[in-house]
Amino acid sequence: MKQVNKIxxxxxxxxxxxxxxxxxxxxxxxxEGAYPxxxxxxxxxxxxxxxxDLAMELCKIMNHSCTLVEQxxxxxxxxLQSGKFDAIMAGMSITQERKKKINFSQxxxxxxxxxxxxxxxxxxxxxxxxxxxxxxxxxxxxxxDALKKAFAGKIIGVQTGTIHQNFLKSGLIGKxxxxxxxxxxxxxxDLASGRxxxxxxxxxxxxxxxxxxxxxxxxxxxxxxxxxxxxxVGVGIRKADSALLSDFNSAIxxxxxxxxxxxxxxxxxxxxxxx
Amino acid sequence: xxxxxxxxxxxxxxxxxTIELTVxxxxxxxxxxxxxxxxxxxxxxxxxYLSYYYSFVFRGxxxxxxxxxIYFGLAQLEFIRESxxxxxxxxxYWCAIIAFAxxxxxxxxxxxxxxxxxxDKNLLEAANSLGLNKFKTxxxxxxxxxxxxxxxxxxNEMILMLKGxxxxxxxxxxxxxxxxxxxxxxxxxPVEVFVFVGSIYLxxxxxxxxxxxxxxxxxxxx
Amino acid sequence: xxxLSFGDTGWGDELLRATFMTILVAIAAxxxxxxxxxxxxxxxxxxxxxxxxxxxxYTTIFRGVPELLVIYLLFFGGSSAVMFVAxxxxxxxxxxxxxxxxxxxxxxxxxxxxxxxxxxxxINSINQGQFDGAKSxxxxxxxxxxxxxxxQVLRLSLPNLSNVWQLTLKDTALISVTGxxxxxxxxxxxxxxxxxxxxxxxxxxxxYLILTTxxxxxxxxxxxxxxxxx
Numbered sequence: 001m002k003q004v005n006k007i008x009x010x011x012x013x014x015x016x017x018x019x020x021x022x023x024x025x026x027x028x029x030x031x032e033g034a035y036p037x038x039x040x041x042x043x044x045x046x047x048x049x050x051x052x053d054l055a056m057e058l059c060k061i062m063n064h065s066c067t068l069v070e071q072x073x074x075x076x077x078x079x080l081q082s083g084k085f086d087a088i089m090a091g092m093s094i095t096q097e098r099k100k101k102i103n104f105s106q107x108x109x110x111x112x113x114x115x116x117x118x119x120x121x122x123x124x125x126x127x128x129x130x131x132x133x134x135x136x137x138x139x140x141x142x143x144x145d146a147l148k149k150a151f152a153g154k155i156i157g158v159q160t161g162t163i164h165q166n167f168l169k170s171g172l173i174g175k176x177x178x179x180x181x182x183x184x185x186x187x188x189x190d191l192a193s194g195r196x197x198x199x200x201x202x203x204x205x206x207x208x209x210x211x212x213x214x215x216x217x218x219x220x221x222x223x224x225x226x227x228x229x230x231x232x233v234g235v236g237i238r239k240a241d242s243a244l245l246s247d248f249n250s251a252i253x254x255x256x257x258x259x260x261x262x263x264x265x266x267x268x269x270x271x272x273x274x275x
Numbered sequence: 276x277x278x279x280x281x282x283x284x285x286x287x288x289x290x291x292x293t294i295e296l297t298v299x300x301x302x303x304x305x306x307x308x309x310x311x312x313x314x315x316x317x318x319x320x321x322x323x324y325l326s327y328y329y330s331f332v333f334r335g336x337x338x339x340x341x342x343x344x345i346y347f348g349l350a351q352l353e354f355i356r357e358s359x360x361x362x363x364x365x366x367x368y369w370c371a372i373i374a375f376a377x378x379x380x381x382x383x384x385x386x387x388x389x390x391x392x393x394x395d396k397n398l399l400e401a402a403n404s405l406g407l408n409k410f411k412t413x414x415x416x417x418x419x420x421x422x423x424x425x426x427x428x429x430x431n432e433m434i435l436m437l438k439g440x441x442x443x444x445x446x447x448x449x450x451x452x453x454x455x456x457x458x459x460x461x462x463x464x465p466v467e468v469f470v471f472v473g474s475i476y477l478x479x480x481x482x483x484x485x486x487x488x489x490x491x492x493x494x495x496x497x
Numbered sequence: 498x499x500x501l502s503f504g505d506t507g508w509g510d511e512l513l514r515a516t517f518m519t520i521l522v523a524i525a526a527x528x529x530x531x532x533x534x535x536x537x538x539x540x541x542x543x544x545x546x547x548x549x550x551x552x553x554x555y556t557t558i559f560r561g562v563p564e565l566l567v568i569y570l571l572f573f574g575g576s577s578a579v580m581f582v583a584x585x586x587x588x589x590x591x592x593x594x595x596x597x598x599x600x601x602x603x604x605x606x607x608x609x610x611x612x613x614x615x616x617x618x619x620i621n622s623i624n625q626g627q628f629d630g631a632k633s634x635x636x637x638x639x640x641x642x643x644x645x646x647x648x649q650v651l652r653l654s655l656p657n658l659s660n661v662w663q664l665t666l667k668d669t670a671l672i673s674v675t676g677x678x679x680x681x682x683x684x685x686x687x688x689x690x691x692x693x694x695x696x697x698x699x700x701x702x703x704x705y706l707i708l709t710t711x712x713x714x715x716x717x718x719x720x721x722x723x724x725x726x727x
Contacts, residue, residue, distance in 0.1 A: 034689055043690065045511050070676055074459075075675075161460035179447045186689075190447075193351070213692055331706075335706045336706055337705055340684075340705060344699060441566060452569075466574040469569055470570070473562045477557070477561045
């Protein structure tokens with residue numbers, strides 16, 4: 001019986017602890033912790049990365065106490081809506097589709113997407129350096145056609161529920177085999193092992209992998225922005241929380257003016273991705 | 276219902292994939308299980324221990340871990356990627372089937388083993404006194420009775436395997452569970468999608484159940 | 498091996514903590530399942546068709562639908578369901594259901610379905626004569642169920658309960674998809690950060706093997722202890 005009592009006591013303690021969380025009035029910020037250099041985890045299990053640092057800076061400016069909450073990417077928006085946390089800072093691009101469900105602050109950084117292949121791959125589309133999909137003109141169409149040719153019938157890996165998946169689904173570069181993964185780490189693993197022919201994600205995500213795993217990957221094709229790729233990365237907030245939204249907006253203004261965002265971007269990305 | 280109706284073709288396709296994964300894994304697992312059960316009752320020490328540890332490891336660890344070792348773990352080794360095995364291991368479909376078949380094979384071997392071992396001693400003695408040798412006794416007594424006795428437990432194992440195939444969704448495959456998750460990542464109606472897909476699984480469970488009941492009836496002994 | 502060391506550079510301490518979480522969540526789920534089954538078994542044994550139906554529906558659903566799906570359903574749908582109920586009572590703040598609760602409830606519901614079948618089977622296997630004997634002694638229904646039938650049922654079902662426990666223990670790996678940091682989740686994080694999935698998943702398998710082996714030994718001991726009375 002004693003053992004049973006102990007078990008019940010433990011169970012109750014955990015329950016009470018989880019209830020306790022509800023009554024603290026700090027801002028909880030959800031992040032993935034698996035999308036370096038935006039957000040990741042180190043060997044001690046601590047969250048690190050550009051957005052982790054930035055979140056702390058913004059909270060300092062807003063004079064809020066903040067906690068970071070880890071959340072898998074595929075449940076990010078539902079978790080925000082169910083109240084697991086109050087804001088998303090997880091490399092989430094501001095897109096029309098997401099705006100239907102949640103609000104976004106102004107963008108705090110630019111996410112530039114790019115294809116990557118294994119070094120020595122035969123996929124070498126000849127394209128200009130960058131393409132914006134907000135307004136597709138005949139030059140852009142040529143670029144897309146070149147990509148269509150290069151990737152015809154190839155397997156391309158992306159993380160589930162990302163702008164990158166939406167872009168491949170949109171058919172702008174024709175029909176490709178889309179494989180979806182839970183995390184970008186898994187995409188990188190399968191790209192490095194040669195299971196997939198190419199991957200599409202933030203260019204810095206591949207560069208980060210190269211820096212750690214010894215330059216196995218190579219970026220190909222143009223960098224993408226606009227259209228399905230959205231307009232920069234912002235803080236996601238529930239539609240009802242307008243006060244928190246304006247808090248974040250003015251905090252981002254302040255951080256930008258003080259050069260904090262630029263400084264953090266250079267530290268984590270190696271270049272100024274602030275916006 | 277809109278997200279379900281919009282994606283109905285994908286759901287049907289994924290249901291077929293789920294059936295495919297289940298049936299192929301069960302068939303391969305049946306063969307593996309049978310062979311390892313024979314090894315388990317054999318008198319050769321090496322075969323016995325091989326079978327014993329195979330079943331010990333695969334029944335003692337979660338299928339989730341097994342499929343990740345086979346899919347992500349083995350792909351890490353360069354000599355595997357350069358070997359002929361890579362043709363198979365490169366494909367998530369085959370990785371899933373290998374993991375499922377090895378897993379269900381371990382459970383199946385235990386089911387058959389206990390079926391073979393529980394044969395009435397008197398029956399075996401009777402066979403002996405009729406002048407049947409060991410091999411023949413096994414063939415005409417142990418094997419048919421053991422298999423018949425294994426049917427109910429094996430039915431449960433088939434249902435467990437059907438449920439286990441949902442893990443295929445963790446290695447990029449769009450089976451029923453994978454498709455459900457995909458629909459949710461674009462629409463945001465988790466409950467109805469999961470309930471709908473869940474009832475498809477229940478229907479499959481029901482089919483297996485009916486099939487097993489039919490087998491039991493057909494092979495009722497004594 | 499350095500990767501498995503304790504301290505800030507290795508994942509040893511994290512994995513150890515994760516192992517405790519696995520044990521804790523497995524115990525919580527198994528206990529919760531046992532509690533549920535004690536409610537469902539009477540339904541399944543009752544003479545009322547309606548109660549039978551309720552009991553059967555529960556066991557059919559939770560033994561027939563993949564564990565992963567049950568977890569996703571509770572994870573994505575659970576908090577909105579709780580919120581919905583809370584709103585009726587005028588509670589407007591957000592209610593968080595943490596991963597531990599979601600995990601132990603969803604795995605517990607599944608574990609409970611299997612436990613129900615085990616206990617029901619054991620009760621059915623008890624000789625009808627004992628029920629009659631107890632009745633003829635004038636014992637109340639509740640008295641003989643608790644003092645005569647229950648101890649026998651527990652003893653008879655020990656080997657099968659051991660199987661349910663093993664199943665539950667292994668099912669906890671699936672809770673990792675909700676973000677609860679147990680063995681599987683921790684290995685997932687570690688292999689992502691170090692790009693060494695082979696090492697970490699094999700080590701995870703090793704940890705599970707230890708847990709299942711130890712608990713099997715423990716159950717065998719219990720069986721031996723209580724087999725005395727047969």
